[in-house]
Amino acid sequence: MLEAIYGQLEEAIIEFDADKAKAIARKGVATGLDPVEMINQGIRQALELMGERFSAGNVFLPELMLAAEAADAAVGILEPELLKRGRTREQLGKVLIATVEGDIHDIGKNIVALVMKSAGFEVFDIGIDKKNSEILEAAKKFEVDVIGLSALLTTTIPRMKEFIEILQESGLRDRFKVIVGGAPVTKDFAEKIGADGYGADAPRASEITRRLLGK
Numbered sequence: 760m761l762e763a764i765y766g767q768l769e770e771a772i773i774e775f776d777a778d779k780a781k782a783i784a785r786k787g788v789a790t791g792l793d794p795v796e797m798i799n800q801g802i803r804q805a806l807e808l809m810g811e812r813f814s815a816g817n818v819f820l821p822e823l824m825l826a827a828e829a830a831d832a833a834v835g836i837l838e839p840e841l842l843k844r845g846r847t848r849e850q851l852g853k854v855l856i857a858t859v860e861g862d863i864h865d866i867g868k869n870i871v872a873l874v875m876k877s878a879g880f881e882v883f884d885i886g887i888d889k890k891n892s893e894i895l896e897a898a899k900k901f902e903v904d905v906i907g908l909s910a911l912l913t914t915t916i917p918r919m920k921e922f923i924e925i926l927q928e929s930g931l932r933d934r935f936k937v938i939v940g941g942a943p944v945t946k947d948f949a950e951k952i953g954a955d956g957y958g959a960d961a962p963r964a965s966e967i968t969r970r971l972l973g974k
């Protein structure tokens with residue numbers, strides 16, 4: 760039953776059928792499925808498959824965009840369900856999240872933000888293609904505890920290293936914890952650049968943030 764819903768969700772996204780994706784997400788919620796599991800087992804799977812087809816030259820950018828729209832539509836249905844959980848939880852701390860400069864991928868970042876909100880964090884999502892200077896300014900303005908950087912391109916993950924260098928140079932390294940994530944980011948990379956944490960997926964990003972704040 761669970762596998763059937765995850766499979767249907769994946770199918771709807773790879774068929775670019777946003778209405779079907781929304782209907783299945785609604786069915787999942789009505790059945791009591793965990794929205795995070797639906798994201799991990801249905802939505803992410805579908806987009807990974809689309810990525811493989813894109814690499815192989817079997818689908819092109821317009822199709823990738825249509826799949827992303829269908830995925831976004833499904834996440835939109837799951838969002839209220841996830842936020843409901845956050846409202847009943849103790850507030851854990853403030854997190855700023857952004858996709859780094861030169862990178863416009865935001866589905867994963869949005870899911871991380873959503874899962875963190877549902878866990879009880881106050882999340883400031885400043886969007887995509889953000890310069891390191893903008894990220895730092897926003898972190899100071901909102902007085903966050905943790906800064907989360909997301910990147911999906913091998914060409915943009917170097918911005919993460921540069922961000923940590925900027926923090927060090929400006930004497931702010933101890934003021935903020937930094938976590939990084941996104942498909943090309945690895946635990947090893949995170950350690951090498953001196954990040955405080957790495958999340959392979961949204962639940963793990965939330966869990967490591969909680970630990971970093973001693974919660």
Ligand code: B1M
Pocket residue numbers: 802803806807808809810811813814820823824827856861862863864865866867868870871906907908909910911912913914938939940941942943957958959960961962964
């Ligand atoms: Co693009 N894209 N894309 N794309 N895209 C990838 C990343 C790619 C791997 C596809 C491929 O070739 N196989 C490839 C990158 C190759 C590389 O760098 N080595 C690629 C490329 C090349 C490009 C363009 C350059 C294509 C072009 O123009 N020729 C272009 C780049 C534009 C730019 O950014 N400047 C481009 C554009 C796009 C679309 C706009 C069409 C669309 C994005 C729409 C959007 O985000 N609103 C898109 C999509 C959809 C993808 C794939 C297919 C799916 C990404 C996704 O949403 N995954 C992707 C293939 C892939 O990833 N396998 C691909 C689902 C999402 C839930 O997972 O984002 O990994 P993910 O997030 C996870 C975890 O990584 C983690 O938690 C999330 C949830 O569990 N996580 C964090 C993410 N951020 C985190 C932060 C954290 C912690 C955890 O802490 C802060």
